[in-house]
Structure formats: structure tokens, C-alpha cells
Amino acid sequence: MSGKLKIKGDPNDSIRGFLRHLLESGKIDGVFALGKTGKGLNYLLVTDKEKVDELYPLFPFMPENAANLLSRLTFSGPLPGKIAVVIKPCELRAFVELVKREQASRDNLVFISPVCGGVLDFVQYKNDALEKSVPGYMKSFAKRENAENIRPTCRACEYFIPINADITVIPAEEACEFYLNTDKAGEITKGAPGDLSDGELDEAAFEPLMGSRKAEKEKLFEELKLEDYGIKGLVEVFGKCLGCHGCMSVCPICYCALCAFESKDNEFTPPVFESELTKRGGLRVPPNTIFYHLGRITHMGISCVGCGMCSDVCPVDIPVSSIFLRSGDAVQKVFDYLPGKDIEEPVPLSTFIEDELTEVED
Amino acid sequence: MATDKNNDFTPNIIGFLCNWCTYTGADLAGTSRLQYPPSILPIRVMCSSRVDPLFLISSILRGADAVLVGGCHPGDCHYQKGNYYTRRRFALLKKVFDTFGLESDRIRLSWISASEGPRFAQVVTEYTGKIKELGPNKYAEEVFL
Numbered sequence: 168m169s170g171k172l173k174i175k176g177d178p179n180d181s182i183r184g185f186l187r188h189l190l191e192s193g194k195i196d197g198v199f200a201l202g203k204t205g206k207g208l209n210y211l212l213v214t215d216k217e218k219v220d221e222l223y224p225l226f227p228f229m230p231e232n233a234a235n236l237l238s239r240l241t242f243s244g245p246l247p248g249k250i251a252v253v254i255k256p257c258e259l260r261a262f263v264e265l266v267k268r269e270q271a272s273r274d275n276l277v278f279i280s281p282v283c284g285g286v287l288d289f290v291q292y293k294n295d296a297l298e299k300s301v302p303g304y305m306k307s308f309a310k311r312e313n314a315e316n317i318r319p320t321c322r323a324c325e326y327f328i329p330i331n332a333d334i335t336v337i338p339a340e341e342a343c344e345f346y347l348n349t350d351k352a353g354e355i356t357k358g359a360p361g362d363l364s365d366g367e368l369d370e371a372a373f374e375p376l377m378g379s380r381k382a383e384k385e386k387l388f389e390e391l392k393l394e395d396y397g398i399k400g401l402v403e404v405f406g407k408c409l410g411c412h413g414c415m416s417v418c419p420i421c422y423c424a425l426c427a428f429e430s431k432d433n434e435f436t437p438p439v440f441e442s443e444l445t446k447r448g449g450l451r452v453p454p455n456t457i458f459y460h461l462g463r464i465t466h467m468g469i470s471c472v473g474c475g476m477c478s479d480v481c482p483v484d485i486p487v488s489s490i491f492l493r494s495g496d497a498v499q500k501v502f503d504y505l506p507g508k509d510i511e512e513p514v515p516l517s518t519f520i521e522d523e524l525t526e527v528e529d
Numbered sequence: 530m531a532t533d534k535n536n537d538f539t540p541n542i543i544g545f546l547c548n549w550c551t552y553t554g555a556d557l558a559g560t561s562r563l564q565y566p567p568s569i570l571p572i573r574v575m576c577s578s579r580v581d582p583l584f585l586i587s588s589i590l591r592g593a594d595a596v597l598v599g600g601c602h603p604g605d606c607h608y609q610k611g612n613y614y615t616r617r618r619f620a621l622l623k624k625v626f627d628t629f630g631l632e633s634d635r636i637r638l639s640w641i642s643a644s645e646g647p648r649f650a651q652v653v654t655e656y657t658g659k660i661k662e663l664g665p666n667k668y669a670e671e672v673f674l
């Protein structure tokens with residue numbers, strides 16, 4: 168299926184009209200999207216078409232990676248009705264990873280995702296400056312350039328064109344384009360307001376943005392200089408870590424109900440303290456900070472989508488997501504794996520090829 | 530070239546050895562009275578795939594000079610497929626070490642069958658020599674783990 172629907176209005180207005188129509192016509196039973204709650208923006212699940220007015224589905228912000236929330240909603244089974252889900256491309260990729268890991272169900276969900284100019288960072292949110300930043304953001308996006316004040320990993324994100332979306336939206340000031348990628352999308356859009364025509368998303372039009380994203384990624388990796396870390400660099404960077412585990416709790420891929428790093432198994436017992444102190448003569452309390460970060464990378468780095476949540480919640484501004492994007496990228500390359508690309512492709516650690524990787528064994 | 534100081538140094542190598550192959554191979558090396566350095570601390574696991582990468586990270590952070598994971602040759606795992614998963618996890622961990630500039634030579638994956646007592650002795654001897662050259666693991670001095 169392919170086709171294009173053009174709807175007049177700014178991004179949020181145009182998509183609201185579209186979603187309202189879908190609810191009215193009974194083609195869907197609910198909408199999952201960003202909405203305003205007081206001074207905040209949060210994900211809402213609404214079934215009443217009047218409530219659609221409270222939604223800001225294309226607002227360039229991510230209060231939580233939606234894959235986390237969708238997993239909580241669908242973990243024990245699909246939702247009863249058909250739900251239109253409006254999320255960013257990296258949230259959709261993280262969701263696909265969770266489906267592969269049997270933590271979520273894709274049934275009954277219709278995915279609508281924008282070509283993504285990135286999301287404004289938490290500094291803007293904390294200062295109530297989101298609204299003020301939007302016009303500048305839209306201007307940059309219209310020029311297919313990186314905007315100010317977006318997350319560092321967004322500046323470096325090459326996967327801003329959604330993969331696996333039923334409908335891809337190009338947000339614009341005056342009128343938004345909705346590209347219908349699947350039969351499901353064609354089905355529900357029948358009779359929708361706006362101009363329906365033939366047409367496919369012209370990815371080449373986003374070359375300028377892709378160019379700056381690639382350049383920014385290279386620059387980010389170069390500036391990080393992860394390969395120079397060694398023990399000293401790890402202590403330098405994570406020496407500030409409070410051990411709050413915020414980065415883990417907001418990570419969409421970290422779904423374990425009992426995280427290894429929160430288990431009593433990893434607490435030092437008195438004899439362990441004694442033996443460590445005999446060796447070192449001193450110990451930071453609590454221990455296991457570097458263990459936590461290196462361990463988390465080995466556990467979930469293969470599926471890291473570089474969404475940037477972990478950096479944004481870090482109270483001491485450790486560039487967690489940049490470090491994870493860089494190291495995730497390295498381990499993903501070992502298995503030629505792009506998280507969230509193909510829902511049928513198994514996660515590399517749950518499969519193998521008999522004849523491979525001979526360079527690491529002997 | 531190993532320095533004099535390194536000659537005095539006997540590395541601490543933690544061995545996570547699969548019960549069905551490498552652990553039995555180690556036993557055979559012992560009963561055959563083969564000589565090898567007293568550097569390895571064997572920990573028996575039921576399959577090499579029981580070894581979570583966290584075991585290796587923890588060993589290195591806690592000051593072990595090296596970690597050897599020993600399992601059955603590909604195709605010979607007692608549970609058919611365990612060691613193929615081990616190899617993938619190990620490749621990933623090695624990449625993590627390399628990416629962060631950590632010494633990935635301090636972790637090693639060797640396939641040693643139950644009948645390969647001599648190979649076990651040879652792997653331990655050779656690896657011990659290599660770790661001697663690398664010197665002691667500096668992480669044993671860090672206050673921040």
C-alpha cells in the first residue's frame with residue numbers, strides 16, 4: 168500500500184483532526200499520544216473524541232520512552248480495541264525490540280510516527296521553555312537542519328525516518344503530509360479529511376538533515392574518545408555517578424523486573440569488604456558503579472536505540488546516552504544488527520551461526 | 530620481554546570451566562601429573578553458557594589478572610548449543626572491553642575437551658606467560674569500582 172494524505176494546519180492541529188475522524192468513524196477505539204497535563208507533557212491514552220483536544224501528538228518532546236509504557240500496557244496481552252499510537256521513530260524501534268523480547272504485543276496497534284527533527288531536552292522542560300523553543304525548532308526542521316536545544320543523541324541520530332510505521336508524518340507549519348505505508352493504514356484512512364493522492368515519502372529530500380546527523384555522530388564519537396578511557400577514564404567519567412539507577416529505570420530496553428544490579432547478590436558482604444580493603448586499602452561506598460555501567464552495556468547495548476532518555480534524567484549530567492550510543496553501535500556492528508529494524512529478526516544474543524566468530528575463540 | 534618484577538609475579542587467573550569438558554580436562558591434566566603454573570583458580574559451571582558476562586567484568590574489577598572461560602568444542606556441548614551462545618556473548622564482551630580501552634587480552638575463551646589434559650596444561654601455561662607480560666591488573670589498586 169502507498170498513498171499520501173495532505174491535511175491543512177500546523178502539526179498538532181492537523182493530526183488532531185485526523186485522529187478525531189478515526190475515533191468518530193469507529194476505525195479506531197483509542198489514541199495513545201502526548202498530551203498536556205498542567206505544565207507538563209505526558210503520554211495519554213484517550214478514547215473520547217473530545218479529549219483529543221488535549222493531545223499534542225507531534226510535540227518535539229519525550230517525557231519517557233513510550234516503548235516502556237506500551238510494554239506496560241500490552242505485556243499481559245493485546246489491548247482490547249484498536250489503538251492509534253503516535254510516537255517518535257526511536258520509541259518505535261525500542262518497542263520492536265521489546266516485542267522481540269516478548270515484553271509487548273504489537274496486535275491492535277497502528278503506528279503513526281513523524282520524520283523526526285529530534286526532541287527538546289529536559290533543560291527546556293525544567294525551565295518551562297518548551298513552548299518558546301518550538302518556533303525555532305520548526306524553522307530549523309523546515310530547512311532540514313538540526314535545531315537548537317535537542318538531545319545530543321538526536322543531533323547524531325541517523326534513524327529519524329521511521330522504520331515499521333504504518334503511517335509516516337512530515338510535520339510542517341501549514342499542512343502536514345501523512346504517508347500510508349501499510350494496508351492497515353490505507354484501511355483506516357478511507358474517508359479521512361484532507362487530500363488523498365498517490366505518492367511515496369521522498370527520502371532524498373532529507374539528505375541535508377542526514378548529512379548533518381552523520382557528521383554530528385562522527386563528531387560526538389570523536390569527542391567522546393571512548394577507546395582512550397581505560398580504567399582512568401571510567402573512573403573520571405563515572406566518578407560523579409550517584410548510583411540512582413535513573414538511567415536504567417527510564418531505559419526502554421532495561422525491562423527486567425529484578426535488575427541484576429539491584430539484586431542483593433551484588434551487595435558486598437563483610438568478608439568481601441574485608442578482602443577488597445586488604446587489596447586496596449580503601450573503597451568507595453557503595454561499590455560497583457563501573458560494574459553497573461559496563462554490565463548494563465553488555466546486557467542491553469545490543470538493543471540501545473540512542474533515544475537519549477538516560478542522559479536527560481541523569482542528575483549529574485553524565486553523558487550516558489552518548490556513551491551507550493557509541494558502545495551500542497560497536498557491539499551492534501559485531502552482529503550487523505540494527506535494533507528495531509526487523510520484527511522477525513532475532514536479537515543476536517538469542518541465536519547463533521555455527522561457523523562464526525572464530526577470532527574470539529581458541 | 531618480561532621484566533624481573535614480572536618474573537616474580539604469579540597471575541591470578543579465574544577459570545570458569547564447563548563441567549563436561551574443560552573441568553574434566555583439567556582433572557585429567559592433574560591425574561596425568563602434567564606440570565602447569567599454579568595460576569588458575571577453577572570454578573566449575575555446568576556449561577560455558579552459564580557464564581554471564583557480568584562474572585568476567587566483576588572478576589576483572591575485583592582485581593583478577595585474567596579470566597579464562599573453558600568449554601566444549603563447538604558441536605560438542607553437553608546441551609548441544611550452549612557454547613555457541615557463549616561465543617556470541619564473549620565476542621560482545623570483548624568488543625565492550627576494546628571500545629572502552631580496557632585490556633581485552635585479560636579475557637580468553639578456549640575450547641578444551643575432557644580428553645585434552647595436555648591441551649589444558651598448555652593453554653594455562655601459555656596464557657600465564659602472556660598475562661605475566663601484561664603485568665598485574667591495575668584495577669586491584671582502584672578505590673572506585
Ligand code: SF4
Nearest residue numbers: 256257283285321324
Ligand atoms: S533519537 Fe532520533 S528518532 Fe529519537 S527522538 Fe531523537 S531524532 Fe527522533
Ligand code: SF4
Nearest residue numbers: 418471473474475477
Ligand atoms: S541506554 Fe539510554 S539511549 Fe540507549 S535505549 Fe536506553 S535510555 Fe535510550
Ligand code: SF4
Nearest residue numbers: 408409411412414481
Ligand atoms: S542517572 Fe546518572 S547518577 Fe544516576 S545511576 Fe545513571 S549515570 Fe549514575
Ligand code: FES
Nearest residue numbers: 547576600601607
Ligand atoms: S556443556 Fe560444555 S560448553 Fe556446554
